[in-house]
Amino acid sequence: MPQRNANANSIVAILPIAVAALPIYYFRTRTPQIDFRVALFLVAGSVVGAYLGARLLKRIPDRELKLAVVVVLGVIGVKELLFP
Amino acid sequence: MSWRDLILVAGGFGAGFLSGTIGIGGGALFVPTMTVGAGVPQAVAQGTSLLAIVPTALVSTITHIREGNVLRQASVWMGGGGLFGAVLGALIAVEVPGSILARIWGGFLLFTAYRLAAQALSTPKSKSAGQAP
Numbered sequence: 001m002p003q004r005n006a007n008a009n010s011i012v013a014i015l016p017i018a019v020a021a022l023p024i025y026y027f028r029t030r031t032p033q034i035d036f037r038v039a040l041f042l043v044a045g046s047v048v049g050a051y052l053g054a055r056l057l058k059r060i061p062d063r064e065l066k067l068a069v070v071v072v073l074g075v076i077g078v079k080e081l082l083f084p
Numbered sequence: 085m086s087w088r089d090l091i092l093v094a095g096g097f098g099a100g101f102l103s104g105t106i107g108i109g110g111g112a113l114f115v116p117t118m119t120v121g122a123g124v125p126q127a128v129a130q131g132t133s134l135l136a137i138v139p140t141a142l143v144s145t146i147t148h149i150r151e152g153n154v155l156r157q158a159s160v161w162m163g164g165g166g167l168f169g170a171v172l173g174a175l176i177a178v179e180v181p182g183s184i185l186a187r188i189w190g191g192f193l194l195f196t197a198y199r200l201a202a203q204a205l206s207t208p209k210s211k212s213a214g215q216a217p
Contacts, residue, residue, distance in 0.1 A: 011104070011148065015137075015138065020171050024178060025134060034128065034134075042093070042132070049140075050101070050104040050141075057105050066201075073112060077191070080119075
């Protein structure tokens with residue numbers, strides 16, 4: 001599958017997965033593990049980013065984008081692993 | 085609106101942008117934005133991330149379909165298979181202490197970074213995501 005289609009399909013498939021897991025975080029715990037106010041501010045930025053990202057996908061060099069993500073995930077991953 | 089709220093909006097924008105471009109759910113940036121940037125506990129960050137992913141993925145999905153990026157049959161199989169794993173994973177995650185969840189999360193991020201680096205370094209420099217192979 002071409003990289004462009006794989007990236008798009010990945011996010012499409014995530015949608016039902018998130019919807020399925022969401023009620024468990026809300027109903028299966030003593031206190032709901034969801035902060036609606038925090039989610040509101042995250043979504044305010046993310047829907048704009050998601051639209052722009054999906055529109056620009058065809059124009060962004062894949063290699064450079066992936067390497068930038070590698071750096072971000074690497075730094076956060078080390079932090080979470082060593083200082084949870 | 086406080087600095088904390090601005091960090092959430094900025095982190096949300098970055099997560100949304102990456103979800104639209106490279107297809108990660110957004111959780112990879114949503115969760116650290118909340119835990120590191122806004123002091124939200126790990127378990128709450130993971131639950132909140134799932135909520136934030138829904139509208140984000142919805143916008144990405146609609147835009148990708150309009151742009152002709154989606155192979156519909158493959159999406160149905162991937163999404164359907166992921167449902168079972170998602171329910172099982174969430175049932176386990178709500179019972180596990182936050183520090184352990186964070187370490188598992190860190191390990192997953194490093195593994196993802198490794199896989200992405202391997203992919204990126206095996207791609208020629210001039211190759212664009214939009215070009216057919």
